Structures are given as structure tokens and as C-alpha cells.
Amino acid sequence: xxxxxxxxxxxxxxxxxxxxxxxxxxxxxxxxxxxxxxxxxxxxxxxxxxxxxxxxxxxxxxxxxxxxxxxxxxxxxxxxxxxxxxxxxxxxxxxxxxxxxxxxxxxxxxxxxxxxxxxxxxxxxxxxxxxxxxxxxxxxxxxxxxxxxxxxxxxxxxxxxxxxxxxxxxxxxxxxxxxxxxxxxxxxxxxxxxxxxxxxxxxxxxxxxx
Amino acid sequence: xxxxxxxxxxxxxxxxxxxxxxxxxxxxxxxxxxxxxxxxxxxxxxxxxxxxxxxxxxxxxxxxxxxxxxxxxxxxxxxxxxxxxxxxxxxxxxxxxxxxxx
Numbered sequence: 001x002x003x004x005x006x007x008x009x010x011x012x013x014x015x016x017x018x019x020x021x022x023x024x025x026x027x028x029x030x031x032x033x034x035x036x037x038x039x040x041x042x043x044x045x046x047x048x049x050x051x052x053x054x055x056x057x058x059x060x061x062x063x064x065x066x067x068x069x070x071x072x073x074x075x076x077x078x079x080x081x082x083x084x085x086x087x088x089x090x091x092x093x094x095x096x097x098x099x100x101x102x103x104x105x106x107x108x109x110x111x112x113x114x115x116x117x118x119x120x121x122x123x124x125x126x127x128x129x130x131x132x133x134x135x136x137x138x139x140x141x142x143x144x145x146x147x148x149x150x151x152x153x154x155x156x157x158x159x160x161x162x163x164x165x166x167x168x169x170x171x172x173x174x175x176x177x178x179x180x181x182x183x184x185x186x187x188x189x190x191x192x193x194x195x196x197x198x199x200x201x202x203x204x205x206x207x208x209x210x
Numbered sequence: 211x212x213x214x215x216x217x218x219x220x221x222x223x224x225x226x227x228x229x230x231x232x233x234x235x236x237x238x239x240x241x242x243x244x245x246x247x248x249x250x251x252x253x254x255x256x257x258x259x260x261x262x263x264x265x266x267x268x269x270x271x272x273x274x275x276x277x278x279x280x281x282x283x284x285x286x287x288x289x290x291x292x293x294x295x296x297x298x299x300x301x302x303x304x305x306x307x308x309x310x311x312x
Contacts, residue, residue: 100243112251143252145270151232152276154267183232183278193309195238195273196247200308201295 027066035059090132127180131157144180151183231299233257233277235307237269237289249273250312256288264288 035058045061047054047068056064100106120129131139139157146152155176166175193199239250255275258264260283269275282301286294289312297307 141268143268143270145272145274145276151278152267152270152274190306192234192236192306195236195249195309198308199238199311200297201293201310 023067023070026070027063030066031059031063034062129157136160144182146182153180153182155180229301230279230281231302231305233280233299233305233307235275235287236273236309237275237312238273238309239312247311253290253312256291258286258288260284 044055044057045065046056047064054064096108096111098106098108098111120127122128127142127144129142137158142155142157144153144155160176164176164178166177167173235255237250237253237255238247240247249269250273251269251271253269253273253275254266255269256264256266257277257280265277265280267275267277280299282299284296284298286296287307287310288294289310293310293312295310299305
């Protein structure tokens with residue numbers, strides 16, 4: 001069951017190549033049959049492909065007719081589906097237009113985007129993430145944190161070693177064998193300052209550059 | 211003599227691990243429109259020692275970040291790669307770094 005991502009990409013490339021060969025070679029069969037059975041036939045076909053006007057007769061006309069039939073058949077959708085394996089995630093782009101109180105255009109730098117329902121969830125002591133994309137090197141860092149003054153841990157999903165995970169490429173399921181360990185942080189008994197007070201770097205005295 | 215040196219080294223190591231502390235801090239930001247302060251989630255925080263070695267993490271949804279088993283000493287906190295704030299970690303079990311305004 002252990003297939004490397006390289007092996008999967010080779011299989012997908014081979015599948016795409018096979019479909020391309022079929023699209024080109026399949027129309028040859030009726031063309032050869034017509035040429036063999038009716039060598040003196042007077043089949044004629046003409047049309048335009050883009051700015052190119054073409055006229056054909058005999059077996060070549062039959063080839064062009066069958067090629068056209070294939071190109072506008074559901075096979076086109078099949079090639080799209082194979083192409084979809086390369087990029088299994090949809091990329092959705094949208095522009096954000098922000099305006100201030102005076103209706104002047106402004107670019108906000110503190111926008112959060114929340115999905116509903118979320119694409120990841122934590123149930124009991126198990127975290128389940130749905131990550132689009134084929135390449136594991138593009139996977140993000142998962143940041144776990146006990147909300148309200150607890151501990152935290154980062155799991156870099158892109159750099160997990162093979163012996164740390166159990167991968168099922170068929171169902172695209174990855175089980176991380178190393179548990180995420182969250183420890184309650186022992187902190188001082190003084191209450192932590194609320195926002196707006198007790199800053200280590202008051203404006204103009206931040207001890208560094210900003 | 212070698213035996214004594216080994217014992218001394220072990221003692222120093224034990225002292226160092228006993229004083230290694232867990233750190234907690236929060237990164238805040240100020241809304242330029244209404245002037246309110248609020249915690250900054252998903253900010254990257256790096257703790258850099260005097261030798262340039264560093265550990266990194268991110269703030270959570272409440273703006274807090276954590277570091278574990280940090281030896282006492284002088285460090286620089288680098289927030290989002292641009293803001294540098296020097297901090298001094300005392301030899302105690304747990305330590306709260308005061309909030310930092312980004």
C-alpha cells in the first residue's frame with residue numbers, strides 16, 4: 001500500500017499519455033478500414049479549425065470526422081478528470097475591498113477568514129485535518145494550543161519522516177504515529193496583564209526596531 | 211581528579227536542567243481606528259539566544275505563545291521577523307514575559 005508520491009505522478013503521467021495516444025490513434029482504425037474495404041470511395045469532409053480551413057477526402061476525411069467526434073465526446077471530460085488528479089484541490093480566488101469610516105478605500109492587515117463548517121476538527125483526543133494538495137512538502141504547520149493560558153505545540157506536517165506516519169495513498173489518509181503532547185505551562189501566580197497594560201515595550205521604548 | 215571533575219560536570223548539568231523554565235507571553239496590537247488593544251493571533255515568535263540559536267513558535271487565537279525548558283539568560287524575542295525585544299529569563303520554574311506590543 002506504500003506508494004511514493006513520485007510513483008503516483010508517474011502513473012498519472014502514463015495515464016495522460018495513454019489517453020493522448022488513444023485520441024490520436026483511435027480515428028486511424030475506421031480510416032484504415034475504409035481505405036482497405038472501399039479504396040475508391042468518395043468520402044469528402046471540410047471544416048475550419050481556428051483560422052485554418054481544411055478539405056479532405058477518402059480515408060483522411062474519415063479520420064478527421066472520427067477525430068472531431070472524439071474531441072467533442074465525453075472523452076474530453078475524462079482527460080479533464082485525469083488532469084484533476086494533478087491538482088486535487090480547487091483554488092478559489094477573491095478580491096477584498098476594504099473601506100474606512102469615511103468610505104475611503106483601505107487595505108486591512110488584520111483580516112481573518114473563517115470557514116463554516118471548518119475543514120478541520122478536534123474530537124476528544126483526536127485531531128482530524130483535511131489538507132488539499134498532492135505534494136506533502138506544501139503542507140502547513142499545525143499549531144495546537146490549550147486555549148486560555150495552557151501550553152502549545154507545533155507539528156510541521158511537511159517535514160514528517162516516513163517512520164512517523166502511516167500513509168494510505170488510496171484513501172489519502174495519513175495517520176501520525178507520534179502523539180501531539182500538550183503540557184500545562186507552570187506560570188507565576190500573578191495575573192497576566194490585560195490588553196493595553198503592562199507592556200514590555202511601550203511605544204517609543206520597545207528596545208528594538210519595528 | 212577525573213572523578214571529581216565528572217561529578218562537578220554532572221552537578222552543573224543538573225543545575226541547568228533544574229532551572230530551565232517554561233515561558234508564556236502574549237503579543238498585542240493596537241487597532242489604529244478605534245485605539246483598542248487586542249491580542250494578535252498567528253504571529254510568529256522566535257526566541258534567539260546570544261549565540262544566534264533560536265526556537266520559534268506562533269501565537270494562538272488568544273495571542274499567547276509558549277516556550278518550554280528554556281535555560282535562564284538573556285534573549286531577544288523576534289516577532290513576525292521584524293520587531294526585536296530583549297528579554298531576560300530568570301532562574302525560576304515558570305516565567306511570564308510581559309505582553310509585547312506589535
